[in-house]
Amino acid sequence: GDSVTQMEGPVTLSEEAFLTINCTYTATGYPSLFWYVQYPGEGLQLLLKATKADDKGSNKGFEATYRKETTSFHLEKGSVQVSDSAVYFCALGPSGGYQKVTFGTGTKLQVIP
Amino acid sequence: DTGVSQDPRHKITKRGQNVTFRCDPISEHNRLYWYRQTLGQGPEFLTYFQNEAQLEKSRLLSDRFSAERPKGSFSTLEIQRTEQGDSAMYLCASSLPDRGTDTQYFGPGTRLTVL
Numbered sequence: 001g002d003s004v005t006q007m008e009g010p011v012t013l014s015e016e017a018f019l020t021i022n023c024t025y026t027a028t029g030y031p032s033l034f035w036y037v038q039y040p041g042e043g044l045q046l047l048l049k050a051t052k053a054d055d056k057g058s059n060k061g062f063e064a065t066y067r068k069e070t071t072s073f074h075l076e077k078g079s080v081q082v083s084d085s086a087v088y089f090c091a092l093g094p095s096g097g098y099q100k101v102t103f104g105t106g107t108k109l110q111v112i113p
Numbered sequence: 114d115t116g117v118s119q120d121p122r123h124k125i126t127k128r129g130q131n132v133t134f135r136c137d138p139i140s141e142h143n144r145l146y147w148y149r150q151t152l153g154q155g156p157e158f159l160t161y162f163q164n165e166a167q168l169e170k171s172r173l174l175s176d177r178f179s180a181e182r183p184k185g186s187f188s189t190l191e192i193q194r195t196e197q198g199d200s201a202m203y204l205c206a207s208s209l210p211d212r213g214t215d216t217q218y219f220g221p222g223t224r225l226t227v228l
Binding site: 004032034036042043044045046049051089091093094098099100101102103104105106 | 146153158163168169204215216217218219220222
């Protein structure tokens with residue numbers, strides 16, 4: 001079945017450091033890919049998405065490119081801020097006739113001043 | 114656009130009691146989803162509605178769980194005879210498919226603690 005594997009955390013970075021959170025997936029069909037972010041005590045917020053191969057999603061300085069050949073959707077940001085501290089979830093959109101979104105286990109990011 | 118809302122935000126109950134949660138989706142979104150999230154894990158799909166019809170149910174949704182969306186707007190999730198293993202965050206999401214894409218927007222969740 002569909003699955004998402006993302007790097008385990010926590011990831012601790014200094015402010016202004018470069019961020020990469022790896023995400024790979026297994027899916028039937030050609031699903032959309034998403035990154036969601038969850039701040040402490042809050043629900044999930046959509047960070048960015050890509051709907052087809054080679055699409056690049058971007059938002060708030062974060063980027064991720066839908067790589068079909070490597071089945072990956074790595075999240076990157078050139079310069080992180082303390083306010084980026086949160087848990088980041090890679091997710092696989094509906095595919096194979098099912099409507100559920102399949103999430104990875106999440107990667108906790110802590111940015112220190 | 115007020116976003117997805119959920120009520121209550123927190124619920125503490127004793128084992129064996131019944132609980133009910135409510136979700137109000139983004140207006141005009143015809144799809145509504147329930148997920149469960151336990152500590153340190155990603156959300157897991159429970160069930161999905163298109164308008165008032167419940168079209169998918171996960172194996173996670175035991176007989177003690179029931180969800181409704183009577184008029185195709187808000188939804189309720191009821192857990193009967195709660196168990197300690199039901200303690201989790203219950204998330205609701207809604208969506209409106211558009212030109213082949215379907216992005217789910219999540220509410221803040223209801224955190225359930227079963228004592």
